[in-house]
Amino acid sequence: MTGIISTAKDAALYRISGIVEELMKNDNLYREELDHNELMQIFSGLLDEVVEPEEIIALDEDRLTKRITGIMAVELVSGMLDDLTPEQMEMFDAAVEGR
Secondary structure (H helix, E strand, C coil): CHHHHHHHHHHHHHHHHHHHHHHHHHCHHHHHHCCHHHHHHHHHHHHHHCCCHHHHHHCCHHHHHHHHHHHHHHHHHHHHHHCCCHHHHHHHHHHHHCC
């Protein structure tokens, strides 16, 4: 059974990798701010803990692309937050909380 899971995970990661490459090729911001290998580690972890590889394999291209785009957008925003100074972070937190 482990071989089947590994094979399904490899197939899912292969699909994801192709979409990530295409998104990064077509979007300058993704290309400049995100690292393909780091993204693939994130997706691999998600396949281990959150979603079954078979679900990814079964998704049509558009739905899978939307999911991947959402995850990449979250990574992009979280990376931008890392660059904020403590003062800027406090201002951001206040804005999010509505203070």
